[in-house]
Amino acid sequence: MNTIAPEIISARNLTAGYSNNTVWREGSFTVNRGEFVAIIGPNGAGKTTLFRLILGLQQPLGGNIEIFNAEPRRGNPLIGYVPQRHGIDSETNIESLELVRLAFSGRNWGVSLSGRDRQAALGAMKDVGAQELAHRSLSVLSGGELQRIFLAEALVSGPELLLLDEPLSNLDLRHEKDLVQLVNKVVRSRNVTALLIAHNINPLLPFLDKVIFIANGKVATGKPEEVLTSESLTALYGVPVEVLRDSRGNVAIVGIEQHHGDE
Amino acid sequence: MTFSVNFVTDIQELFRYPFMQHAIEAGTIVAVIAGIVGYFVVLRRSSFAAHALSHIGFAGAAGAVLFAVSPVYGLLLFTGVGGSAMAVLSPRAAHRDVHIGTVLAFMLGLGVLFISLYAGNSSQTYSILFGQILGISSGDVLLTLAAGVTILAVVAVVYRPLLFSSLDEDVAEAKGMPTFLLGVIFMLLVAVATSIAVQVVGVLLIFSLMVTPAAISQQLAKRPRTAIMISVTIALLATWLGLSIAYYGPPYPVSFYITTLVFSFYLFVRFVYRRVRPLTAYRAASQAT
Numbered sequence: 037m038n039t040i041a042p043e044i045i046s047a048r049n050l051t052a053g054y055s056n057n058t059v060w061r062e063g064s065f066t067v068n069r070g071e072f073v074a075i076i077g078p079n080g081a082g083k084t085t086l087f088r089l090i091l092g093l094q095q096p097l098g099g100n101i102e103i104f105n106a107e108p109r110r111g112n113p114l115i116g117y118v119p120q121r122h123g124i125d126s127e128t129n130i131e132s133l134e135l136v137r138l139a140f141s142g143r144n145w146g147v148s149l150s151g152r153d154r155q156a157a158l159g160a161m162k163d164v165g166a167q168e169l170a171h172r173s174l175s176v177l178s179g180g181e182l183q184r185i186f187l188a189e190a191l192v193s194g195p196e197l198l199l200l201d202e203p204l205s206n207l208d209l210r211h212e213k214d215l216v217q218l219v220n221k222v223v224r225s226r227n228v229t230a231l232l233i234a235h236n237i238n239p240l241l242p243f244l245d246k247v248i249f250i251a252n253g254k255v256a257t258g259k260p261e262e263v264l265t266s267e268s269l270t271a272l273y274g275v276p277v278e279v280l281r282d283s284r285g286n287v288a289i290v291g292i293e294q295h296h297g298d299e
Numbered sequence: 300m301t302f303s304v305n306f307v308t309d310i311q312e313l314f315r316y317p318f319m320q321h322a323i324e325a326g327t328i329v330a331v332i333a334g335i336v337g338y339f340v341v342l343r344r345s346s347f348a349a350h351a352l353s354h355i356g357f358a359g360a361a362g363a364v365l366f367a368v369s370p371v372y373g374l375l376l377f378t379g380v381g382g383s384a385m386a387v388l389s390p391r392a393a394h395r396d397v398h399i400g401t402v403l404a405f406m407l408g409l410g411v412l413f414i415s416l417y418a419g420n421s422s423q424t425y426s427i428l429f430g431q432i433l434g435i436s437s438g439d440v441l442l443t444l445a446a447g448v449t450i451l452a453v454v455a456v457v458y459r460p461l462l463f464s465s466l467d468e469d470v471a472e473a474k475g476m477p478t479f480l481l482g483v484i485f486m487l488l489v490a491v492a493t494s495i496a497v498q499v500v501g502v503l504l505i506f507s508l509m510v511t512p513a514a515i516s517q518q519l520a521k522r523p524r525t526a527i528m529i530s531v532t533i534a535l536l537a538t539w540l541g542l543s544i545a546y547y548g549p550p551y552p553v554s555f556y557i558t559t560l561v562f563s564f565y566l567f568v569r570f571v572y573r574r575v576r577p578l579t580a581y582r583a584a585s586q587a588t
Binding site: 112 | 455456457458459460462463464466467468469470471472473474475476517518520521522523
């Protein structure tokens with residue numbers, strides 16, 4: 037069984053982009069079973085592109101990537117995916133439970149009278165503490181509630197790898213913290229692997245096993261304390277960068293202007 | 300044909316003439332189909348595409364008249380090709396409007412050309428634009444039935460995949476579902492539904508059956524099956540009542556009555572029901588706790 041191997045993702049000299057437009061190159065990293073990994077980087081750096089490679093929605097331009105010791109393939113049932121949603125908003129008057137049920141049984145053709153999808157959906161919603169939202173409409177849920185529903189939607193088919201694309205954007209500090217703790221709980225209790233794309237690493241820092249930092253067409257990976265250093269990020273960005281830490285361990289990454297001497 | 304207090308005889312009276320029988324039969328099939336397909340049109344936010352397909356159908360219908368063929372064949376051909384082309388050329392709904400608008404303007408122009416080439420009776424054109432439910436032949440009813448049964452069968456097969464990919468396309472794609480194929484199937488469903496609905500309300504009023512009932516139902520119900528049933532019910536009520544009023548009341552066009560009734564439902568839900576609903580929701584919530 038390939039699921040016994042500890043390496044869930046292994047990338048070697050991976051280069052990503054679209055036909056003649058390289059987004060980043062020569063990324064090499066591994067992600068092991070049960071790890072909670074943050075993918076950090078500026079807008080347009082190619083974080084979502086990495087997810088598309090893992091999901092088999094896009095081919096690498098170079099190097100190779102293996103997911104569960106096999107080539108990525110579209111529709112891998114071992115992966116649960118939470119994309120950035122644009123289609124579900126205050127106009128979407130659909131019961132939350134229906135969405136999670138469809139994530140379980142939506143691939144099946146024809147009509148069904150079995151209630152298996154309903155049971156599975158209610159179970160997944162309970163796991164993320166969203167059972168009281170089951171009969172509420174997606175149109176009235178807050179950002180934090182919606183993200184919990186989306187997490188249930190990803191978990192309902194029992195995946196071993198979770199890909200979460202910017203679930204923290206649009207959340208206030210408290211909900212940000214709640215959601216990160218929830219993802220961490222899911223990762224630890226189910227022994228699943230989670231990759232989470234974020235802009236701000238600070239709410240994630242206490243829980244992370246690994247960071248994949250994508251910037252300037254390059255990729256840096258390692259433990260947070262290895263990657264989030266002035267030296268490592270200066271090498272990544274190619275311009276002087278300083279990593280500042282406050283008393284509670286929060287980091288701020290600031291660019292340092294080149295010193296041109298005294299005037 | 301006067302209206303009495305005895306509903307049984309009133310309804311029997313409605314079926315007295317073959318033209319009314321055909322109208323009720325075709326109208327019923329169209330209302331059911333439009334209510335179902337319309338639900339997906341609104342869910343996928345493709346109402347402009349549905350609107351455009353009916354205009355594309357107009358060129359087809361006008362062309363069919365020019366070649367002395369029944370307009371519905373021209374409608375089916377043009378909307379089928381047009382719908383598939385829309386699905387293939389712009390698989391994602393976003394930014395589709397300009398492309399669709401460009402094609403629809405060209406198609407309307409083509410329709411105008413066909414009409415000017417056709418030297419015959421202009422009432423054909425009028426009925427394509429505004430519907431002519433009272434002129435439906437028994438052959439048209441059979442064709443409508445065949446189209447309706449086909450749509451129902453296809454929807455029964457694709458229901459869940461289509462629902463999921465309409466609601467959450469990115470996840471559906473990642474799950475390996477055939478989202479592109481589902482997009483093409485959806486546009487073909489809209490094409491066939493539009494083609495048969497044109498007989499009832501015409502090209503210009505297609506929104507009233509294909510979009511408005513479904514839009515109302517999505518305000519009222521958050522479960523898809525319930526919403527589809529409400530959408531079908533509104534379309535049916537509007538069609539049946541519209542025919543009855545035209546039969547017993549002032550003899551204005553049936554499509555005028557249907558559009559007015561649908562619009563009244565819309566106004567009621569938009570401005571009256573939605574003010575009452577928070578109260579009932581509050582009661583339900585306080586009972587639940």
